[in-house]
Amino acid sequence: MTDKPINLPFRIAIVGSGPSGFYAAEALLRSEPPIEVDVFEKLPVPYGLVRYGVAPDHHKLKQVTRVFERIAQMEGFRLIGNVCVGEDVTVDALRQCYHAVIFANGAEREKDLGIDGECLDGSFSAREFVAWYNGHPHYRDLDIDFSHETAAVIGQGNVALDVARILLKSEAELSSTDIADYALEALSQSKVKKVHIIGRRGPVQAKFTDKELREFKTLPGCDPLVREEEFVLNAASHKELEDSTDAKLSTNLEIMQGFEFQPSSDHQKQCWFRFLQSPSRLMGENRVEALQLERCALVGEPLHQIPVPTGQLSRIDCGLVIRCIGYRAKRIPGLPYDTDKGVLRNNQGRLTKAGESLPGLYAVGWIKRGSSGTIGTNRGDSVDTVKQLLSDLPQLPEPQHSRSHILDSLTRSGLRHTSFGDWQKIDIEEVRQGQSLGKPRQKITTLPEMISVLDS
Numbered sequence: 001m002t003d004k005p006i007n008l009p010f011r012i013a014i015v016g017s018g019p020s021g022f023y024a025a026e027a028l029l030r031s032e033p034p035i036e037v038d039v040f041e042k043l044p045v046p047y048g049l050v051r052y053g054v055a056p057d058h059h060k061l062k063q064v065t066r067v068f069e070r071i072a073q074m075e076g077f078r079l080i081g082n083v084c085v086g087e088d089v090t091v092d093a094l095r096q097c098y099h100a101v102i103f104a105n106g107a108e109r110e111k112d113l114g115i116d117g118e119c120l121d122g123s124f125s126a127r128e129f130v131a132w133y134n135g136h137p138h139y140r141d142l143d144i145d146f147s148h149e150t151a152a153v154i155g156q157g158n159v160a161l162d163v164a165r166i167l168l169k170s171e172a173e174l175s176s177t178d179i180a181d182y183a184l185e186a187l188s189q190s191k192v193k194k195v196h197i198i199g200r201r202g203p204v205q206a207k208f209t210d211k212e213l214r215e216f217k218t219l220p221g222c223d224p225l226v227r228e229e230e231f232v233l234n235a236a237s238h239k240e241l242e243d244s245t246d247a248k249l250s251t252n253l254e255i256m257q258g259f260e261f262q263p264s265s266d267h268q269k270q271c272w273f274r275f276l277q278s279p280s281r282l283m284g285e286n287r288v289e290a291l292q293l294e295r296c297a298l299v300g301e302p303l304h305q306i307p308v309p310t311g312q313l314s315r316i317d318c319g320l321v322i323r324c325i326g327y328r329a330k331r332i333p334g335l336p337y338d339t340d341k342g343v344l345r346n347n348q349g350r351l352t353k354a355g356e357s358l359p360g361l362y363a364v365g366w367i368k369r370g371s372s373g374t375i376g377t378n379r380g381d382s383v384d385t386v387k388q389l390l391s392d393l394p395q396l397p398e399p400q401h402s403r404s405h406i407l408d409s410l411t412r413s414g415l416r417h418t419s420f421g422d423w424q425k426i427d428i429e430e431v432r433q434g435q436s437l438g439k440p441r442q443k444i445t446t447l448p449e450m451i452s453v454l455d456s
């Protein structure tokens with residue numbers, strides 16, 4: 001039964017309060033006709049990977065949250081936190097209350113290497129490890145052993161650089177960041193001195209950005225190193241450098257040309273940038289003891305070279321492996337999923353099934369295009385999807401229920417949902433606690449503690 005007939009304003013639900021969700025909300029709230037936007041977030045606090053992904057020692061990048069705060073002040077915006085879509089409320093229930101639903105819930109699974117021993121104790125995905133050091137309530141209890149001197153980081157993107165830096169920085173360098181208190185404590189006891197960052201292709205193909213790579217030249221007490229035999233470019237890679245319009249390739253190479261082949265005697269720590277090495281097996285009795293690598297040769301035309309295993313094996317004895325090879329979206333029951341790409345199946349943001357658009361269902365951000373791009377990349381991407389949505393809007397059916405329907409039923413069920421104002425209280429408390437410790441904030445890392453700040 002419908003509550004009452006509803007005309008304007010249009011009402012849109014967004015699932016997920018990371019960058020793509022906020023940018024989609026902004027695009028909707030700036031548009032005509034007037035639109036109301038409810039952003040559902042499964043955690044009591046917003047901002048997705050800006051809070052739980054961006055490295056704690058890259059605090060400046062988190063200032064983008066000031067932009068999100070301004071979006072949250074726009075008329076028609078509402079955050080409904082601590083509500084997991086698919087668990088606390090179904091997609092069908094959202095469809096009954098909103099003209100359209102935009103999925104902005106990111107890529108919450110990792111890609112797999114598909115090799116033996118991948119899940120041995122001591123082997124973690126970046127998704128888990130990064131969430132752990134950033135104080136994500138669901139990952140705070142991970143048991144990570146830092147007692148071995150050597151760690152392997154698989155993958156050569158910026159996430160691998162973040163992970164390697166956190167493993168190599170000292171307690172003094174991390175203590176002024178917003179790293180989780182338990183992570184700082186564990187890392188301060190860490191014995192890790194040598195980190196290998198492993199790429200299956202060459203230095204020209206590494207996905208690092210130059211600013212992040214350059215940081216390794218000045219990492220206190222740590223030598224950035226390469227192996228001479230892995231640092232030789234084939235003809236196709238030279239051609240890639242010559243032809244590329246992307247200055248990043250040659251800048252990265254120049255930076256790495258400044259890395260040494262031998263560790264210096266006055267530095268205790270080493271970061272080895274390894275190339276043309278594909279992980280082929282994780283070895284160990286009960287937990288990781290070594291990573292087996294297979295040497296690769298690059299084969300193919302410039303810009304299309306693929307790594308082909310040569311059969312030449314080597315091993316790195318290590319006690320910790322962090323797999324930083326990318327993310328994929330979690331499946332949502334009833335929604336079309338592209339298994340190859342690890343995203344919701346969509347055409348320019350409209351969800352599709354068997355080639356046909358599913359009316360009223362959209363995607364933005366990493367769940368739409370996969371795990372690539374910086375925070376800013378999501379702005380244009382969300383604007384693109386919102387354009388499709390706005391052109392569909394006049395044809396979308398009226399929702400059956402009013403805007404208050406979902407919140408009323410959540411409240412009746414006893415679920416303590418949070419608002420943007422609630423987040424601001426938690427924010428103030430975290431910043432207050434951080435001040436006395438010389439940190440930008442001391443993150444609250446359990447759900448009951450977050451809620452108790454609100455109820456106190």
Ligand SMILES: Cc1cc2nc3c(=O)[nH]c(=O)nc-3n(C[C@H](O)[C@H](O)[C@H](O)COP(=O)(O)OP(=O)(O)OC[C@H]3O[C@@H](n4cnc5c(N)ncnc54)[C@H](O)[C@@H]3O)c2cc1C
Pocket residue numbers: 015016017018019020021040041042043046047048049050053054055058061083084085086104105106107108130159162364365366367372373374375376377378
């Ligand atoms: C480790 C790491 C470090 C990064 N560092 C940087 C950096 O320094 N600079 C930079 O520019 N970019 C960085 N990025 C990239 C940037 O974080 C992403 O481009 C961006 O966060 C993607 O935004 P999103 O909104 O699609 O997803 P997310 O940020 O993942 O947001 C998704 C949100 O949806 C919520 N959610 C999930 N499922 C549900 C559900 N069922 N119901 C309700 N809510 C749900 C999640 O809790 C989360 O809040 C980094 C990425 C990673 C992985």
Ligand SMILES: NC(=O)c1ccc[n+]([C@@H]2O[C@H](COP(=O)([O-])OP(=O)(O)OC[C@H]3O[C@@H](n4cnc5c(N)ncnc54)[C@H](OP(=O)(O)O)[C@@H]3O)[C@@H](O)[C@H]2O)c1
Pocket residue numbers: 111112113154155156157158159160162199200201205206207209212278279324325326327371372373374
């Ligand atoms: N400071 C920042 O701005 C910042 C920080 C963190 C993340 N980000 C952004 O977030 C996005 C995700 O970063 P990311 O590092 O997860 O992804 P990424 O940049 O795509 O890098 C993934 C790495 O994993 C490797 N890989 C994939 N599958 C593999 C396999 N089966 N075996 C071995 N290696 C494999 C890739 O190698 P191939 O190239 O050979 O496939 C690549 O080196 C990126 O756009 C990144 O720029 C930005």
